[in-house]
Amino acid sequence: MADYKTYLASSILTEDKIVSYRLLSRALKVNVNAAKEMLYEFHRQQNGKKPGTIHATYLISGTKQKEPEVANDAVEQDGEDTHMQSSPPFMSSSMPQPQETSDDSGVLSITLVREENLDEVRSQYEHITSIHVYSIGPHPLKDLQILSDITRQVREICADEDPLETASTYGTIINKNAKRREGKRPPPAPAPVAPVPAKAQPAKPKPAESKPEPPPKKEISSTAKDFFGKSNSKPKANPASNPSSKETTPNPPTLKRDSSSIFKSFAKAKPKLKREGTDSSVADSPALSPAEDSPMKGLSDDDEEETYVSPAPADMEIVNKSRKERKENEEKLRQMMEMDDEDEEEEIKEIEEPEAVEKEASVEKEVPPTVSGGRRRGRRRVMKKKTVKDEEGYLVTKEEPVWESFSEDEPAPMQKPKAHAPVASTKGKKAAGKAGQGSIMSFFGKK
Amino acid sequence: MAVPKLEGSLLRGPSDQKYASIERQTSSYKPLDTYALEKEKHYQQQFGDMYFLRLTKLKPAVERIAEEAWEDFRIGNEMVEKVERVLDVRQGKLCWVAGTIYMEMPLKPNILDDISKDHWISAPPARQKYLSATGEDLVMLEDESGRLRLVGAPLASEMLVTGCIIAVMGTENANGDFEVVDIKVPDLPPQAERWHTSEPVGDGISRKKLKLDEDEDEDMDKPVSNSKKIAIVSGLGFSGTDSGHSLEINLLTEYLLGEALDPANQESASQISRLIIAGNSIALDHDAVATDTIGNTRKAHKKYGYDSSAYNPAPTKHFDDFLATLLPTMPVTLIPGYTDPANVSLPQQPIHPAMFPQARAFSRGPPKDGEETQPGWFDTVTNPWDSEIEGWKVLGTGGQNVDDVFKYVESEDRLGMMEAMCRWRCCAPTAPDTLWSYPFQDDDPFVLNTCPHLFFVGSQPKFDTAEIEGPAGQTIRLIAVPQFSETGEIVIVDSETLETSLVRISVA
Numbered sequence: 001m002a003d004y005k006t007y008l009a010s011s012i013l014t015e016d017k018i019v020s021y022r023l024l025s026r027a028l029k030v031n032v033n034a035a036k037e038m039l040y041e042f043h044r045q046q047n048g049k050k051p052g053t054i055h056a057t058y059l060i061s062g063t064k065q066k067e068p069e070v071a072n073d074a075v076e077q078d079g080e081d082t083h084m085q086s087s088p089p090f091m092s093s094s095m096p097q098p099q100e101t102s103d104d105s106g107v108l109s110i111t112l113v114r115e116e117n118l119d120e121v122r123s124q125y126e127h128i129t130s131i132h133v134y135s136i137g138p139h140p141l142k143d144l145q146i147l148s149d150i151t152r153q154v155r156e157i158c159a160d161e162d163p164l165e166t167a168s169t170y171g172t173i174i175n176k177n178a179k180r181r182e183g184k185r186p187p188p189a190p191a192p193v194a195p196v197p198a199k200a201q202p203a204k205p206k207p208a209e210s211k212p213e214p215p216p217k218k219e220i221s222s223t224a225k226d227f228f229g230k231s232n233s234k235p236k237a238n239p240a241s242n243p244s245s246k247e248t249t250p251n252p253p254t255l256k257r258d259s260s261s262i263f264k265s266f267a268k269a270k271p272k273l274k275r276e277g278t279d280s281s282v283a284d285s286p287a288l289s290p291a292e293d294s295p296m297k298g299l300s301d302d303d304e305e306e307t308y309v310s311p312a313p314a315d316m317e318i319v320n321k322s323r324k325e326r327k328e329n330e331e332k333l334r335q336m337m338e339m340d341d342e343d344e345e346e347e348i349k350e351i352e353e354p355e356a357v358e359k360e361a362s363v364e365k366e367v368p369p370t371v372s373g374g375r376r377r378g379r380r381r382v383m384k385k386k387t388v389k390d391e392e393g394y395l396v397t398k399e400e401p402v403w404e405s406f407s408e409d410e411p412a413p414m415q416k417p418k419a420h421a422p423v424a425s426t427k428g429k430k431a432a433g434k435a436g437q438g439s440i441m442s443f444f445g446k447k
Numbered sequence: 448m449a450v451p452k453l454e455g456s457l458l459r460g461p462s463d464q465k466y467a468s469i470e471r472q473t474s475s476y477k478p479l480d481t482y483a484l485e486k487e488k489h490y491q492q493q494f495g496d497m498y499f500l501r502l503t504k505l506k507p508a509v510e511r512i513a514e515e516a517w518e519d520f521r522i523g524n525e526m527v528e529k530v531e532r533v534l535d536v537r538q539g540k541l542c543w544v545a546g547t548i549y550m551e552m553p554l555k556p557n558i559l560d561d562i563s564k565d566h567w568i569s570a571p572p573a574r575q576k577y578l579s580a581t582g583e584d585l586v587m588l589e590d591e592s593g594r595l596r597l598v599g600a601p602l603a604s605e606m607l608v609t610g611c612i613i614a615v616m617g618t619e620n621a622n623g624d625f626e627v628v629d630i631k632v633p634d635l636p637p638q639a640e641r642w643h644t645s646e647p648v649g650d651g652i653s654r655k656k657l658k659l660d661e662d663e664d665e666d667m668d669k670p671v672s673n674s675k676k677i678a679i680v681s682g683l684g685f686s687g688t689d690s691g692h693s694l695e696i697n698l699l700t701e702y703l704l705g706e707a708l709d710p711a712n713q714e715s716a717s718q719i720s721r722l723i724i725a726g727n728s729i730a731l732d733h734d735a736v737a738t739d740t741i742g743n744t745r746k747a748h749k750k751y752g753y754d755s756s757a758y759n760p761a762p763t764k765h766f767d768d769f770l771a772t773l774l775p776t777m778p779v780t781l782i783p784g785y786t787d788p789a790n791v792s793l794p795q796q797p798i799h800p801a802m803f804p805q806a807r808a809f810s811r812g813p814p815k816d817g818e819e820t821q822p823g824w825f826d827t828v829t830n831p832w833d834s835e836i837e838g839w840k841v842l843g844t845g846g847q848n849v850d851d852v853f854k855y856v857e858s859e860d861r862l863g864m865m866e867a868m869c870r871w872r873c874c875a876p877t878a879p880d881t882l883w884s885y886p887f888q889d890d891d892p893f894v895l896n897t898c899p900h901l902f903f904v905g906s907q908p909k910f911d912t913a914e915i916e917g918p919a920g921q922t923i924r925l926i927a928v929p930q931f932s933e934t935g936e937i938v939i940v941d942s943e944t945l946e947t948s949l950v951r952i953s954v955a
Binding site: 041109132133178 | 457462469471694701712949950953
């Protein structure tokens, strides 16, 4: 029991800190109520030795005497409100009329008070149900709000504790029904946090709470998956098969960097494509949108695990085969990329071109226009981009064919998504084709 | 230090006494998603449909009441007659008709005014009231056929706002105005009994002491009733610039955790089985908004995407800490309010748990196929929000609905407005006129189909409560929940009797 005294002495007298009962309870791993008593005892002892060395704050609860200010309110209202006062009660109100609702008898007042003001505040109370030392410190507190900083210290001490486990140590009310999501690491608190094993929690594991698994993930085509898998789990056995690029060292990391440099050069081109697509309000080629979406995966919490799954041994053959093919592709790509800038621009144009074709094609699908009132009218099918939130709250952009009516005097390609576009009516989901993330390779396959 | 001996006092030296672990009461909780919007939201629709939907839903109810009341009503020799449409009212004939109220108020914000002006000026400061001092306000009754101006004494005594559905009896005078003799409202909707749809769970289990080793503190004079409590707090007001009440919030946390005060008070805190946060948890930081209204200054340093220098993560960080501290010991329901990071228009959709990196560990997991989704331990919900807690039907809002009705009427009586909403059977009558709202097409969810047992509204200037009764024996407990940041008060509702009490936290 003596160690609390040494702790308090070193904290308060030496380090000049304020200690609250919560801080003490966390530091010594004792019940909060015991900590309150320790604070009291230390305060009493120290001030007994030398008065005025320790200053305390107290927390008082109970019912207060009625405050007189209630009456003032009513007077004020009378002054400014003239019409309503005379009017009869509203409707068939069954409300008990002007009854003193601000009756303080049912109010539990909790007041934090300095030692110096303790007697004054106590006199305001009609009945005190509890009183204890809240904190002690070496100086009288000018601003009690400083105490809120202690909460932060408490949090730091407890940063690596599981609140569900330690609650009973400190005397916090425990709740056996508390349920947390599994497979989730509590986010790092200010201090580095050890991952809390989900099993440790007393709650029964609810199936619904288990690790989220976004269904779309599964639809990643094997090629895309293999691609990531490969670059990660590249066996050292066949370094010879590595593309002989300039800076090659037959190392998996390097290869990864290599391939990503290819991506990067495309990434540079991509925004350009994208912008063009949106400006003309015509959708990109279907292959592109999955590629656009793919960065979103990074937001999902559990992608990391899945992305780096190494291919199962049974797939090795296929993997090897596709790997070879892909290597050839990469080789070609690299060669293209290594050409000078002009060529690269040509490349980009080439990529863009199918876009334009697609755009045209999509607009051309139109219902034979009817001629009415000297004007050609009709409906045509255009691809529209649509951004929706999926079940998990992520934004997914997809394109859908939309029927748009047009008339002759409107310039055909400049269709704006105006109100008359029956967007709402095309709610019918686009078929499953777009549901998942498409293969990233189909993007490269284009060439 | 002459401290007189007191019961419940922990002003004593440490003893070897073991303190019992207290276990919190369980909460029976079934949130309803009446106000959840589809993931795909469309904003092309017209708002007029909402009025139409509301009128079709409520007209039969108000007509039934009016018919009963005025069946044999006669003035002189003239029997009162029912008129189907507002336009069918004939001059000089005693009749009654049901319709939607429309308040024509010069001080009310009007979108047509803005458009008719050539240039946009900066928005005028928000008004306290729309009421004009010179009495230029007109009360109209409208339906799909037309509009009728209402005049007469009964209007003065009746609380009327745009969007409520009522029936009026009277006659059209020579000016073409409708002289109102009497007014009827739909009154409270039918009320289901307690435990109507959800089952009482684990009711017999009272809390038990894990380490029973207690002595004198057990038999205190404080009556410890065995019933559960629900705590409602509003307007926590976590702010990035002003931390004036952070100590109060800490004390609130400690009280709810059962760490503050003495064992008897901790015991009563353990009866609080759920915390409901009713709006405005994050304070409005005015400096952040100021640059927006000017427009130009903002563009000057606008980068692509969002400007991280303008973002202050402190409020949500503190709020997250608050939630993460409480969640291990009690379930929390979070209703967004006007100042919270949710959409502004009603129904406000749940604040995404991703805002709270620590607290989200307790939130609901993603839905799985073929499994009933469990409400999250940390449940972020809509505003307005309805649910069943301990079998009671509960309806709660962040406070915008009452604050907006308040601008229409002279009264300061917030409970009266809440009562009026219940009797209009509409919890947000002024949407979509002056209260921003989603343009509903198929249903007006603000219409109350069933009568709640408990109706609370957050962010009100002061605490107030009352119980109202309906014609068929319905009872509703109305609670105006005060702003915690202003008053330091939280409301504790007894889940058996729906009696309320207050906990007031202050720093002397």
